[in-house]
Amino acid sequence: MPMLKLPPRSKDGPPPRWNWFIFAAAVLxxxxxxxxxxxxxxxxxxxxxxxxxxxxxxxxxxTRRSMVRFLxxxxxxxxxxxxxxxxxxxxxxxxxxxxxxxxxxxCDVTARPWEDLLPALARGQSDAxxxxxxxxxxxxxxxxxxxxxxFTPGRFVGRRGAAELEITPxxxxxxxxxxxxxxTHEAYLQAFFPDSAxxxxxxxxxxxxxxxxxxxxxxxxxxxxxxxxxNGESSKACCELKGGPYLEPKYFGDGIAMxxxxxxAQLKSELNASLRxxxxxxxxxxxxxxYFPYRVF
Numbered sequence: 322m323p324m325l326k327l328p329p330r331s332k333d334g335p336p337p338r339w340n341w342f343i344f345a346a347a348v349l350x351x352x353x354x355x356x357x358x359x360x361x362x363x364x365x366x367x368x369x370x371x372x373x374x375x376x377x378x379x380x381x382x383x384t385r386r387s388m389v390r391f392l393x394x395x396x397x398x399x400x401x402x403x404x405x406x407x408x409x410x411x412x413x414x415x416x417x418x419x420x421x422x423x424x425x426x427x428c429d430v431t432a433r434p435w436e437d438l439l440p441a442l443a444r445g446q447s448d449a450x451x452x453x454x455x456x457x458x459x460x461x462x463x464x465x466x467x468x469x470x471x472f473t474p475g476r477f478v479g480r481r482g483a484a485e486l487e488i489t490p491x492x493x494x495x496x497x498x499x500x501x502x503x504x505t506h507e508a509y510l511q512a513f514f515p516d517s518a519x520x521x522x523x524x525x526x527x528x529x530x531x532x533x534x535x536x537x538x539x540x541x542x543x544x545x546x547x548x549x550x551x552n553g554e555s556s557k558a559c560c561e562l563k564g565g566p567y568l569e570p571k572y573f574g575d576g577i578a579m580x581x582x583x584x585x586a587q588l589k590s591e592l593n594a595s596l597r598x599x600x601x602x603x604x605x606x607x608x609x610x611x612y613f614p615y616r617v618f
Contacts, residue, residue, distance in 0.1 A: 386424065386426050386588075386591070387426060387427060388426055388427040388428070388429060389417075389420070389421055389424065389426050389427075389428060389429070389448050389449065390429045390431070390446075390447045390448045390449070391417040391428070391429065391430045391431070391447065391448070391449050391450070391451050392430075392431055392432075392433055392438050392441055392442065392446075392447040392449075392450045392451070392452065393409075393411075393413050393414065393417070393430060393431075393432055393433075393438075393450070393451050393452040394432055394433065394434065394435050394438070394452050394453075395409055395432035396435075397411075397452070397453060398411060398549075399411055399412055399549070399612040399613065400412050400413045400452070400453050400612075401413045401414055401432065401452060401453075403432075409430060409432050411612065412608060412609070412611075412612040412613070413451045413452060413453070414430050415608050415611075415612075416451065416470070416599075416605075416608055417430050417449075417451050418430070419595075419599055419604055419605075419608065420592060420595040420596070420599070423594075423595035423598050423599065424591055424595055430451075431447075435452065438450045438452055438454075438580075439454075439460075439463055439464060439580060442464060442580060442581070442582060443463065443464070443582070445582075448581070448582075448588060449467075449579045449580065449581050449588070449592065450464075450579065450580040450581075451579045453471075453473075453577055454466075454577065454578065454579075454580050455473070455573070455574025455575065455576065455577055456469060456574055456575040456576055456577075456578050457574055457575065460580070464580040464581065464582065464583060465580070465581050465582065465583045465584070465585070465589060466578040466579065466580055466581065467578045467579040467581060467589060467592045467593055467596065468578060468593045468596055468597075469575065469576030469577060469578045470576075470577060470578060470579075470596055470605070471576065471577040472568060472573075472576045472577065473543055473544060473545055473573060473574070473577060474544040474566030474567055474568050474573065474617065475505075475506050475509060475541060475542065475543070475544060475566070475567035475568075475569075475572070475573055476541070476542070476543075476544035476547050476548070476562055476564075476566055476567070476617075477498075477539045477540070477541050477562070477563040477564050478532065478539065478540045478541075478542075478547045478550075478551060478560050478561065478562055478563060479532070479538060479539045479540075479560060479561065479563040480532065480535070480538075480559055480560050480561075481558070481559060481560060481561050483538070486538070486539070486563065488563055488564025488565070490513055490514050490515075490516065490517075491516075493514055493516075493517045493539070494516040494517060495516075495517075495518070496517050496518065496538045496539055497517070497518045497520060497536070497537040497538045497539070498510060498514065498517050498518065498519050498520065498537060498538065498539045498540070498541055499520045499522060499527075499528035499529075499531045499532060499536070499537035499539070499540045499541070500519060500520070500521055500522070500528060500540070500541050500542060501521070501522060501523070501524055501525045501527075501528055501542060502521040502522060502523055504542070505572045505573060506541050506542050506543070506572075507519070507521055508572060509541075509567065509569070509572040509573075510541055512572075520536070520537055525542055525543070525546060528540045528542065529550060529555075529556070532559070532560060533556075533557070533559055539563060540560075544566055544617050545613065545617055547562070548562070548613075548615045548617050549615070552615045566617070579592060
């Protein structure tokens with residue numbers, strides 16, 4: 322291989338052409354050094370984020386949920402029950418599936434006994450419980466809740482064609498009122514209708530039988546259950562709602578919401594956003610009318 326001959330030196334230093342090579346090499350060395358310094362100081366990807374993307378926070382991890390696991394019960398129609406084909410269905414089941422569709426995730430809805438729901442949630446066996454839990458201070462000591470999506474008022478029911486009564490504490494001072502024993506509805510009557518003749522019976526069904534048999538003038542209880550009863554066959558079209566709904570949070574809860582684990586802000590935000598979208602689209606109202614076609618409020 323022929324040897325590379327360097328141009329002869331002059332007394333004034335390298336020839337102009339050689340000066341250019343030295344200058345280029347120096348610039349290249351400076352550039353490489355600057356890039357090395359940047360890579361050491363900023364080891365992360367230097368690519369610009371997509372337009373519209375929020376700047377990432379330190380230690381922030383955003384994960385996409387592939388499935389939401391819901392727990393409910395199977396014995397509280399029309400909220401949740403087993404249909405004639407043995408399939409778990411109801412308002413809560415359809416609402417859970419609609420939420421999953423909004424989130425773009427798979428949905429798993431499983432039924433368990435009422436007393437097992439919140440303990441299972443606490444053990445991490447579920448992401449959310451959608452079974453009609455009322456928001457209360459006691460419940461919030463164990464779990465967190467989403468936004469309220471339903472309210473269950475207390476209602477009076479009386480016989481059709483009976484003498485009209487003024488549904489006030491004074492107007493019902495001499496009325497006989499049936500109520501289920503040990504319920505918040507009984508406590509409410511005792512607090513606000515103390516002059517009425519309150520007949521406390523073991524079950525809600527017994528209070529309705531008492532109304533059918535004219536043993537009481539009115540029944541006070543859960544508005545949804547009473548509305549379903551007066552519009553069903555077992556009431557024999559005997560009765561109708563009397564007065565307006567009662568929604569005092571101290572007795573009837575601060576509305577129904579989904580129970581979720583404490584300190585899961587991401588899940589809470591996702592579920593609340595889905596509820597808002599379902600309301601805005603009219604889908605939530607469709608579900609309500611499908612399962613509650615009668616006036617409750």
